Every structure is written in C-alpha cells, then in structure tokens.
Amino acid sequence: MEELESIGLAKWGKLLLDDDDLQALLQGRRTDMLRLENLRFEGLHIAQLDTKLSLHQNEEGKIELLLHPIYRDIEAPNYLTKDEAEKLERGEVANVEKFITDEEGKSKQVLIEFDKETNEYVITDTEQIIAPDAVNGIKLTAEQKKKYRKGQEVEMPDGTAFQYTAVKKEGMRSNKLHLIASLIMDGGISFMLYKLLHGLFAKKRDEKQATQLSPQYREAFKEFQKWQKERQAQTEQAPETELQSDEEQSLSR
Numbered sequence: 001m002e003e004l005e006s007i008g009l010a011k012w013g014k015l016l017l018d019d020d021d022l023q024a025l026l027q028g029r030r031t032d033m034l035r036l037e038n039l040r041f042e043g044l045h046i047a048q049l050d051t052k053l054s055l056h057q058n059e060e061g062k063i064e065l066l067l068h069p070i071y072r073d074i075e076a077p078n079y080l081t082k083d084e085a086e087k088l089e090r091g092e093v094a095n096v097e098k099f100i101t102d103e104e105g106k107s108k109q110v111l112i113e114f115d116k117e118t119n120e121y122v123i124t125d126t127e128q129i130i131a132p133d134a135v136n137g138i139k140l141t142a143e144q145k146k147k148y149r150k151g152q153e154v155e156m157p158d159g160t161a162f163q164y165t166a167v168k169k170e171g172m173r174s175n176k177l178h179l180i181a182s183l184i185m186d187g188g189i190s191f192m193l194y195k196l197l198h199g200l201f202a203k204k205r206d207e208k209q210a211t212q213l214s215p216q217y218r219e220a221f222k223e224f225q226k227w228q229k230e231r232q233a234q235t236e237q238a239p240e241t242e243l244q245s246d247e248e249q250s251l252s253r
Helices: 002-006 019-026 083-092 144-150 205-213 215-237 241-253
Strands: 032-043 044-057 063-069 096-101 107-115 120-125 161-166 172-174 179-185 188-194
Touching: 002 205, 019 044, 044 172, 083 096, 083 107, 144 161, 188 215
Parallel strands: none
Antiparallel strands: 032 044, 044 063, 096 107, 107 120, 161 172, 179 188
C-alpha cells in the first residue's frame, strides 16, 4: 500500500485502481497501461510516466510492486534465437515455448511473449499457469489443459475458443467477448467471469458472433450468480480489510 501511495494509486489506505486492474494485480497479472504523474524516485522528479504494474514476490517472500514502462530499446532473452525474437517482435507468433535453466541450475519450461505496448518480453513459468477446470460449465480434458498452459488455442464444444496470455490484463484471449471459467480449489469451486476479452492472436473476430452467448454459458452464469451470492453472504458475516473489500467488489462485477 505504501508503494501504491507513493505513485498516487492509493490514498489514506484506499486503492485508486479500477476494479479490472486490481483483479489483474491480485491474480499475478499486469494492469493496463496507466499514466502516473508527479513521481519522485531517488531525488528525481518525473512529470508523467506511462506504465503497467504487477506484483512480484522477492527472495524474502515479500510482495513488491513492479513498474513496466515503455522501453526505448528492446532486449531479448539470450536463450531466444534471432529468428524467434524477430517473429515475436513482428507479431507473427503469439508466443515461444522454451526449456531453460534457472539460477539454481534447475530446468524449467517457460512461455515467452512480447508486449508491444511496453517493448518488453514477458516470460512465464508454465508451472505457474493454472488452467481452468471448466469453461462455460464444460470440463476441460487433460490435453486441453496442457494446450492452455502452452499458450495454445483451446476450443470447446459450444464454439468458445480461448488461449492464455500474460500480455493482456485479463490473462486470456477468446473468440467470444464473455466467458465463465471455473476452478476447483480446496474442495470447493470458484468462478471467474471474463468480460470484454481481446480476440484470439492474429485472428479476425466476427464481432456479431463474439457477442452471442451459448446455452452452456447461460447455465454457467446461473451457477456463477448462485456462487456469488454465497460469497457475499459469507463476506457480510466476517470483518474485512479495505483490500479484501475491493477484491470482493471486483469479483462481483
């Protein structure tokens, strides 16, 4: 909160972020581009700065606020070939999947994307990508979950197609404007209502079809509303912090 206050996005303990940007932060994603004004860093005054924000857990386990401004020079990861980097920067491919060795000498699989808004490569550990258990009430197969974690397009029987992305604040692209994802956690089920999603990578979207809601979506929305009311009832029974209150409002929207 102190870091957010220092850049003008919180005041007197209250967040001044849009609900969608707050939700992106809470789920480990980046916000949309934000304009910050009158910043002071180590004696320097910055009149205004366009940047995205994200949260990061440091080596001590503490949460830090990261700024992702617009970079003048593009610096590609050294494990990308020149051809892979050029295709990402030109927007010819959505992502590149790589096995790399981390600082501890362990091998891990990462998904590499390029954010054209910030001129920055975005690298995601595929083990940290959580695939939904169902979309619009339709369960994903093990193969579909695997494709999702690889950033590949997943298509459901109701015609809804989607793919993971760390570049957009929603964390997902789709041929539909809206969809409902559900995830089984700790023996219960949680829902996420995605709205106004960006289209699939490098594919022109039929905007008329994008607004059409399938029968499966409508049934899933009823379950979402039921789950939402149960959460709101639980929230009213327990004291909450300012941040928790903002998170509940974001989920309810």
